[in-house]
Amino acid sequence: xxxxxxxxxxxxxxxxxxxxxxxxxxxxxxxxxxxxxxxxxxxxxxxxxxxxxxxxxxxxxxxxxxxxxxxxxxxxxxxxxxxxxxxxxxxxxxxxxxxxxxxxxxxxxxxxxxxxxxxxxxxxxxxxxxxxxxxxxxxxxxxxxxxxxxxxxxxxxxxxxxxxxxxxxxxxxxxxxxxxxxxxxxxxxxxxxxxxxxxxxxxxxxxxxxxxxxxxxxxxxxxxxxxxxxxxxxxxxxxxxxxxxxxxxxxxxxxxxxxxxxxxxxxxxxxxxxxxxxxxxxxxxxxxxxxxxxxxxxxxxxxxxxxxxxxxxxxxxxxxxxxxxxxxxxxxxxxxxxxxxxxxxxxxxxxxxxxxxxxxxxxxxxxxxxxxxxxxxxxxxxxxxxxxxxxxxxxxxxxxxxxxxxxxxxxxxxxxxxxxxxxxxxxxxxxxxxxxxxxxxxxxxxxxxxxxxxxxxxxxxxxxxxxxxxxxxxxxxxxxxxxxxxxxxxxxxxxxxxxxxxxxxxxxxxxxxxxxxxxxxxxxxxxxxxx
Numbered sequence: 001x002x003x004x005x006x007x008x009x010x011x012x013x014x015x016x017x018x019x020x021x022x023x024x025x026x027x028x029x030x031x032x033x034x035x036x037x038x039x040x041x042x043x044x045x046x047x048x049x050x051x052x053x054x055x056x057x058x059x060x061x062x063x064x065x066x067x068x069x070x071x072x073x074x075x076x077x078x079x080x081x082x083x084x085x086x087x088x089x090x091x092x093x094x095x096x097x098x099x100x101x102x103x104x105x106x107x108x109x110x111x112x113x114x115x116x117x118x119x120x121x122x123x124x125x126x127x128x129x130x131x132x133x134x135x136x137x138x139x140x141x142x143x144x145x146x147x148x149x150x151x152x153x154x155x156x157x158x159x160x161x162x163x164x165x166x167x168x169x170x171x172x173x174x175x176x177x178x179x180x181x182x183x184x185x186x187x188x189x190x191x192x193x194x195x196x197x198x199x200x201x202x203x204x205x206x207x208x209x210x211x212x213x214x215x216x217x218x219x220x221x222x223x224x225x226x227x228x229x230x231x232x233x234x235x236x237x238x239x240x241x242x243x244x245x246x247x248x249x250x251x252x253x254x255x256x257x258x259x260x261x262x263x264x265x266x267x268x269x270x271x272x273x274x275x276x277x278x279x280x281x282x283x284x285x286x287x288x289x290x291x292x293x294x295x296x297x298x299x300x301x302x303x304x305x306x307x308x309x310x311x312x313x314x315x316x317x318x319x320x321x322x323x324x325x326x327x328x329x330x331x332x333x334x335x336x337x338x339x340x341x342x343x344x345x346x347x348x349x350x351x352x353x354x355x356x357x358x359x360x361x362x363x364x365x366x367x368x369x370x371x372x373x374x375x376x377x378x379x380x381x382x383x384x385x386x387x388x389x390x391x392x393x394x395x396x397x398x399x400x401x402x403x404x405x406x407x408x409x410x411x412x413x414x415x416x417x418x419x420x421x422x423x424x425x426x427x428x429x430x431x432x433x434x435x436x437x438x439x440x441x442x443x444x445x446x447x448x449x450x451x452x453x454x455x456x457x458x459x460x461x462x463x464x465x466x467x468x469x470x471x472x473x474x475x476x477x478x479x480x481x482x483x484x485x486x487x488x489x490x491x492x493x494x495x496x497x498x499x500x501x502x503x504x505x506x507x508x509x510x511x512x513x514x515x516x517x518x519x520x521x522x523x524x525x526x527x528x529x530x531x
Contacts, residue, residue, distance in 0.1 A: 023401030028056030070392025087356025089377020096323035131175035138179025181475025182212025204530030259318040286340040384492020431473020465523035472516035
């Protein structure tokens with residue numbers, strides 16, 4: 001007789017208890033910190049050689065307080081999830097996404113009539129293209145939290161295509177994670193790490209691009225093989241039982257849809273168009289930042305013209321296609337905002353909130369109905385938001401226990417007396433371990449690079465190799481560590497239990513970690529440009 005698998009909340013709270021136990025056995029310690037300018041932005045970094053032991057702060061009853069503090073610390077992501085859930089519930093209630101998925105599936109069936117595409121596998125091509133888009137976003141501007149918004153679209157799409165929720169998460173969140181690990185031009189990881197290490201910004205681009213290609217080749221192949229297996233036999237999915245939520249949701253939403261365009265949709269179109277024209281006049285050009293290059297483009301005016309043209313055409317068909325147009329340009333302006341105006345989750349959440357509001361108005365909902373639908377969506381996704389706060393409690397316990405710096409100090413001193421390959425290998429292991437404790441790439445770069453970059457000089461190891469060890473160590477384990485608010489949020493939205501995810505992703509992470517180590521070897525054995 002098998003014991004019941006613990007709930008995700010139980011697993012995470014158990015980790016909080018384990019963290020509290022560690023504070024009783026690991027001595028307290030602390031580095032001195034200083035504020036420096038990194039690529040024109042102030043960053044708080046560790047002062048090398050400043051570590052001092054101090055009295056530890058063993059955690060006891062604080063494990064109960066950790067949930068509250070974790071909720072406070074992760075408030076941004078939590079509110080982001082609630083706003084996304086509410087907004088998409090309004091959009092979903094219009095049946096626009098269902099129509100979009102149905103139209104997409106009809107389109108793929110037409111493509112299958114082409115013999116070449118049929119032999120290659122239309123679905124494989126579609127999944128690959130989606131994954132490459134998210135991977136590029138992860139590599140260029142560090143897409144991470146933003147993937148939560150796409151889970152609500154891509155998981156139902158994956159179920160409709162005969163796959164499971166794991167495939168839906170993989171083609172968005174995992175794909176972005178592959179790009180994040182490749183980090184060709186990611187300013188939040190590579191940019192900070194190289195700035196602290198006094199390296200030219202985004203130097204070593206050629207080898208890093210090669211690594212991104214190899215990581216995606218292996219990663220996408222792994223996901224496609226799994227997807228193919230699940231499509232042949234859906235019951236092989238480790239989340240087959242829990243995916244009943246999505247299968248039932250898709251089934252209940254396949255009701256007859258009346259195609260029409262109410263006047264409210266035209267009024268909404270005119271109002272948004274006027275607003276975009278005003279913004280185009282205020283912001284005629286946008287500095288689109290890709291790596292260390294800046295391209296000044298009329299992005300908002302071009303997007304406005306396209307929105308007006310496509311919006312008018314979609315309204316001639318039905319309000320459902322107009323709402324899909326709103327969704328499309330929400331994504332377009334998300335990209336413009338992130339790359340051109342340094343948007344983060346506050347602005348992105350507001351953008352999706354506007355999507356939900358305008359979708360409801362266009363569908364002829366009154367204010368009470370929009371509010372009702374929004375609250376239904378927030379309620380449906382509440383468990384995902386709460387678990388993010390609980391996971392944040394793990395870091396609270398470790399930080400309040402004063403053992404994070406001690407762990408960093410101990411692992412950094414363990415590298416002494418090793419050769420180049422040994423040192424870079426140990427650095428890689430250390431970064432993977434620290435990533436479980438500190439999942440934020442920018443925070444980890446600020447904490448570890450001031451220690452590791454100067455140390456690499458002592459053993460004649462390229463600082464670029466040290467940055468690569470950080471890059472890979474920061475990227476892969478984000479997809480499994482329970483301290484990652486983004487991962488826990490994604491799994492909560494997708495309704496995937498954490499233990500089921502770990503069983504599926506653990507072998508994949510192992511392969512990626514080994515691949516990362518293999519890609520580090522040339523950084524110490526070959527002459528590479530920028531190294």
